[in-house]
Amino acid sequence: MRVTCAIIQFDSKILAVQRSAQMKLPLKWEFAGGKIEPGESEVDCIKREVLEELNINIEVKKRLTPVTHAYPDFKIELIPFIADYVSGELKLKEHADYVLADKEALLQLDWAEADIRVVRELKEYKN
């Protein structure tokens, strides 16, 4: 299963979202995104997922290192993208909560396991 996710920059802050109690990995923090559909490009996927989940448009800036992670019952390849917020009013359509935080503060959240390496790479990344 290939999953894209977006590290969305709002000025100097980054958006993280919390999965709802009803989703898989309940209440874990993640970056908005989702599964790549057949025939869809990675970039089309992340733009579509962010619009569906958050009601905002983004501009994709950079692809970070994909992370392969095996959870007890499924396995994913998580493909992270740095992106800038462009337009739209942020509305949570599926998630329980969100935060806008700097890179250092992001490390403190209770992340989905696959995201931990992404958050660490992000800390080293200079715009």
Ligand SMILES: Nc1nc2c([nH]c(=O)n2[C@H]2C[C@H](O)[C@@H](COP(=O)(O)OP(=O)(O)OP(=O)(O)O)O2)c(=O)[nH]1
């Ligand atoms: N969107 C997103 N998913 C992530 C991240 N990290 C991580 O392990 N995942 C996992 C959680 C999900 O099992 C899968 C993404 O699938 P999805 O969001 O399209 O669908 P889902 O599994 O939430 O849907 P459902 O089966 O709960 O109905 O990847 C992340 O940063 N963003």
